[in-house]
Amino acid sequence: MTVLTSGLQAQLTAHADDVMLVSLADGRQYTGQQVTALVEQMKQTLVAQAIGAGDVVVIALANHWIYPILEQALWEIGAIAHPVAPTSGVREILDEFADYHYAAGIFAESFRPALATQTNFLDQTFAIHDQPVYFYRYQQGESFQDGMTLSDDSLAVILNTSGSTGKPKRVGLTHAQLANSAHHIATSQHLTNQDATMVVMPMFHVNAQVIAMLSTRLSGGKLVVAEKFSASKFWEAVADHQVTWVSIVPTIVQMLQQNERARTAFTRRQADVQLKYVRSASFSLPAEQLAAFQEQYGIPVIEGYGMTEAASLIALNPFDTQKPGTVGLPVATEIALLLENQVTNAPNQTGEILLRGDHVITDYVDPKPSAFHDGWLRTGDLGRFDDDGYLKIVGRIKDIISRGGEKVAPAAIEATLRQLDFVADVVVVGTPDTLYGEAVTAVVIPTITDLTEAEMTTKLLEYASTQLSQPARPTQVFFVADYPRNPTGKVIRPQLAATIGK
Structure with a gap:
C-alpha cells in the first residue's frame, strides 16, 4: 500500500455504511463498503487480464461512476492510469500505443468499431456490477517500469498536456504527489x-x-458524478444530493448566469441548496462578472490557479480575503518569478512563474531539461505579485490556446488542417471569447481554387470534427493573402490575432 491507496481505503472503511459515490446518469449509489467490493472485483479482473505493476492502461471514457473505482484498482496493483479525452481521434490514440507500447486500454463504446479492425488490439471486455468495461489488450505492450516495487514514488497517472511543438508532453504524477496535492x-x-x-x-x-475526486475522497466526502455539465440540471442535482462545493471553470460560471432554466431552477430549489462556494480556475473572471454571479446566486466564487505539472494545485484566493482578478496566494507551493535569468519574489515585477513543491514534477516522463531552472518548474505563464503577495496571471510565453479550461497546441491543429488540398498555409491563434476564454481560430491562406470561402469553411470544419479532439476544433475561420511577419519571415501571432476579423 502507498500513502495514496491506504488513504483511499481508510476512508472507505471509516464510511462503510455511508453513501460515498453517486451516479447522476443512472441513479446508482454506493456505500464505502460497496465501493471497496467493486475495487476488489476490478483488481481481480485486471490481474486475470495480466495487468500488473508498471503497466500503463489508457482510459478513454466520458465521466462515469466506474472511473474512481478503476483508478484505485490500478493503483493498488501498481499499474499506471493514463486518462485521455474520450473525444480523441482514434488515430491519435493508436499513435500513442505505437509510440509508447502501453499495455492496454479501456475505451468508450464508440471506439469499438475502429478497434475491431486493429489486429494489435485484443478485445477482452468484462463487466463490473452489470457495467460493461470495454477492455482491450495491446499485443505489443510492454511494462513501463520493469521490475518495479510499488512505493510512494511510483507513478500513478500519466496525463497529456499540450506542448508548444504540438506533440503532447506526458506528465507523470506519483502516488505521493497526488496524495500531497489532494491533502x-x-x-x-x-x-x-x-x-x-x-x-x-x-x-x-x-x-x-485531483481537485474534485481525490481531495474529496481523501477527506471522506461524497462524490456525485455527472456525465457532463448541464446548466439546466445543475441546481436540481446540487439540491438533491446536498452538494457543498463544486470545482468549475469561468465558462460554467457564465453559463449558469445566462441559462434561463438554470435561474428558474435555482429560484425553485434555493431553500434546498447547500452550496457554500464554487472554485474556479483556468482563466480569471472579469471582476464585474464575478460580482454579478455572487449577487445573483449569493454564492462566493473562489478563484485559483493550477496546472497538470503541479497536480492542479498552485494558488487560491483565501475565503475571507479575496482579490478579484488575482489567483490568490500560494497554497503549499513555492512560487517565484524568473526575470532576466534571475529568480525573484519582488512585488510589481513581471516574469515567468516558477514552481517547487512536494506535488510538483521534477521532470517529464520524456525528460525535458529546458522546462526547469535550477530545480524550479518553468510554467510558461507570466505573472506578477502585488504588495500583499497575491499572484496575477498576465499572459503566456507559449502560444498555447486555453479554451474553456482545455489547453490546445496550435502546431498540432495546423499540421492536421494542412492536409486539406485548398489550404496553402494555416496559422491557428487564440482570439477573445467571452464564454470560453479563447476561441480556436484558423487563419487560412488558400490555394487557387473554385471553392468559395463559405464552402472552404464548411469543409474545414467538417474535416476538423473527424480528425481533432473537441477542444482543438476551430470555431472560427478567416481567409487572408498573407500573415504579418517579422524580418526573418516568422509569423507574428499576437499581431495576427489582434487584427483578424476587424
Missing part, C-alpha cells in the same frame, strides 16, 4: 467528511482527478 487542497478548502462535491469537469483532466 493540501482539502486543507486550504477546509474539506471534511460532511462535504460533497459534484464532478462536472471531464475526469481525464487533472482538475477533476
Whole structure:
C-alpha cells in the first residue's frame, strides 16, 4: 500500500455504511463498503487480464461512476492510469500505443468499431456490477517500469498536456504527489467528511482527478458524478444530493448566469441548496462578472490557479480575503518569478512563474531539461505579485490556446488542417471569447481554387470534427493573402490575432 491507496481505503472503511459515490446518469449509489467490493472485483479482473505493476492502461471514457473505482484498482496493483479525452481521434490514440507500447486500454463504446479492425488490439471486455468495461489488450505492450516495487514514488497517472511543438508532453504524477496535492487542497478548502462535491469537469483532466475526486475522497466526502455539465440540471442535482462545493471553470460560471432554466431552477430549489462556494480556475473572471454571479446566486466564487505539472494545485484566493482578478496566494507551493535569468519574489515585477513543491514534477516522463531552472518548474505563464503577495496571471510565453479550461497546441491543429488540398498555409491563434476564454481560430491562406470561402469553411470544419479532439476544433475561420511577419519571415501571432476579423 502507498500513502495514496491506504488513504483511499481508510476512508472507505471509516464510511462503510455511508453513501460515498453517486451516479447522476443512472441513479446508482454506493456505500464505502460497496465501493471497496467493486475495487476488489476490478483488481481481480485486471490481474486475470495480466495487468500488473508498471503497466500503463489508457482510459478513454466520458465521466462515469466506474472511473474512481478503476483508478484505485490500478493503483493498488501498481499499474499506471493514463486518462485521455474520450473525444480523441482514434488515430491519435493508436499513435500513442505505437509510440509508447502501453499495455492496454479501456475505451468508450464508440471506439469499438475502429478497434475491431486493429489486429494489435485484443478485445477482452468484462463487466463490473452489470457495467460493461470495454477492455482491450495491446499485443505489443510492454511494462513501463520493469521490475518495479510499488512505493510512494511510483507513478500513478500519466496525463497529456499540450506542448508548444504540438506533440503532447506526458506528465507523470506519483502516488505521493497526488496524495500531497489532494491533502493540501482539502486543507486550504477546509474539506471534511460532511462535504460533497459534484464532478462536472471531464475526469481525464487533472482538475477533476485531483481537485474534485481525490481531495474529496481523501477527506471522506461524497462524490456525485455527472456525465457532463448541464446548466439546466445543475441546481436540481446540487439540491438533491446536498452538494457543498463544486470545482468549475469561468465558462460554467457564465453559463449558469445566462441559462434561463438554470435561474428558474435555482429560484425553485434555493431553500434546498447547500452550496457554500464554487472554485474556479483556468482563466480569471472579469471582476464585474464575478460580482454579478455572487449577487445573483449569493454564492462566493473562489478563484485559483493550477496546472497538470503541479497536480492542479498552485494558488487560491483565501475565503475571507479575496482579490478579484488575482489567483490568490500560494497554497503549499513555492512560487517565484524568473526575470532576466534571475529568480525573484519582488512585488510589481513581471516574469515567468516558477514552481517547487512536494506535488510538483521534477521532470517529464520524456525528460525535458529546458522546462526547469535550477530545480524550479518553468510554467510558461507570466505573472506578477502585488504588495500583499497575491499572484496575477498576465499572459503566456507559449502560444498555447486555453479554451474553456482545455489547453490546445496550435502546431498540432495546423499540421492536421494542412492536409486539406485548398489550404496553402494555416496559422491557428487564440482570439477573445467571452464564454470560453479563447476561441480556436484558423487563419487560412488558400490555394487557387473554385471553392468559395463559405464552402472552404464548411469543409474545414467538417474535416476538423473527424480528425481533432473537441477542444482543438476551430470555431472560427478567416481567409487572408498573407500573415504579418517579422524580418526573418516568422509569423507574428499576437499581431495576427489582434487584427483578424476587424
